[in-house]
Amino acid sequence: MKHAPFIAVEGPIGAGKTTLATMLAGELQLPVIKEIVEENPFLDKFYQNMDDWSFQLEMFFLCNRYKQLEDTVNQYINKGKPVIADYHIYKNLIFGERTLKGTKREKYREIYHVLTDDLPKPDIILYIRADLDTLLARIAKRGRQFEEDIAPAYLQQLIEDYDAAMASLALTEPSTVIVTIDGNHVDFVENKEDFTRVASQLKELMK
Numbered sequence: 001m002k003h004a005p006f007i008a009v010e011g012p013i014g015a016g017k018t019t020l021a022t023m024l025a026g027e028l029q030l031p032v033i034k035e036i037v038e039e040n041p042f043l044d045k046f047y048q049n050m051d052d053w054s055f056q057l058e059m060f061f062l063c064n065r066y067k068q069l070e071d072t073v074n075q076y077i078n079k080g081k082p083v084i085a086d087y088h089i090y091k092n093l094i095f096g097e098r099t100l101k102g103t104k105r106e107k108y109r110e111i112y113h114v115l116t117d118d119l120p121k122p123d124i125i126l127y128i129r130a131d132l133d134t135l136l137a138r139i140a141k142r143g144r145q146f147e148e149d150i151a152p153a154y155l156q157q158l159i160e161d162y163d164a165a166m167a168s169l170a171l172t173e174p175s176t177v178i179v180t181i182d183g184n185h186v187d188f189v190e191n192k193e194d195f196t197r198v199a200s201q202l203k204e205l206m207k
C-alpha cells in the first residue's frame, strides 16, 4: 500500500466492530477511533419510538462522525499515519435510508453527501457479517438497557441493508479493499487462531 492505510471495521449492530477494532489496534499498534455511544441523548428515545426520533438521532450521529472524521484526517491521515476506526461514515446512509421517510430522508441524504463527499474514504473495510441469532445473542450479552427491545425485524433489515451497501461500495469505491469476515463462525474473541488469521490478513494488506 503506497500510503498509510485508513482502516474501518463495519457490520450490523453487535457484530463485534468495537471489539475487533480494539484488538487489532492493540496487536498492530495502531490508534483506534471509536464511536461515541453512552453520551448519545437520542438512542434511548429512538428505540422507544423510531418514527418520532429518527431524524434527530441520524443527524446527531452524522454530526458526531463528521467531527470525528475531520479530527482523524488532521491527526492521522494527513500526517501519513495509519489508523483504525470501528465504523465507516457510510453507515449513516445505511441507517438513514432505513429509519427516515419522505422529505426528511431526502434532506438527510443531501446533507450526508454535502458533508462527506470530499472526505477521505477508508482504504480497507473489515466487514463482519453475522446472522440474526448471532447478533441477538451478542446484543443480549452486552446488556445495554436501551437495546433490550430492538425489534428482530429491524436487525434483520439492517443485516440485508449492510450486505447491499457493501456490494454497492465495491462498485462505487473500487479502490477500497473489502474483507468479509464470517462473524458467525470466526470467533476472534474466544479463538486465538481466528484472531491471528484476521490480524495477519490485515498486516498483509497494509504492506
Ligand SMILES: Nc1ncnc2c1ncn2[C@@H]1O[C@H](COP(=O)(O)OP(=O)(O)OP(=O)(O)O)[C@@H](O)[C@H]1O
Pocket: 011, 012, 013, 014, 015, 016, 017, 018, 019, 020, 035, 086, 138, 139, 141, 142, 186, 187, 188, 189, 190
Ligand atoms: N466474536 C465474538 N464472539 C463472542 N462475543 C463477541 C464477539 N465479538 C463481539 N462479542 C461480544 O458481543 C458484544 C458486542 O460486541 P461489540 O460491542 O464489539 O459490537 P459492535 O459491532 O461494536 O456493536 P455496535 O453496533 O452496537 O457498535 C460484546 O459484548 C462483545 O464482547
Ligand SMILES: Nc1nc(=O)c2ncn([C@H]3C[C@H](O)[C@@H](CO)O3)c2[nH]1
Pocket: 013, 035, 037, 043, 057, 058, 061, 091, 092, 095, 096, 099, 147
Ligand atoms: N439509527 C441509527 N443510526 C446510526 O447511524 C447508528 N449508528 C449506531 N447506531 C446504534 C446501534 C447501536 O444500538 C448503538 C451503538 O452502535 O447505536 C445507530 N442507529
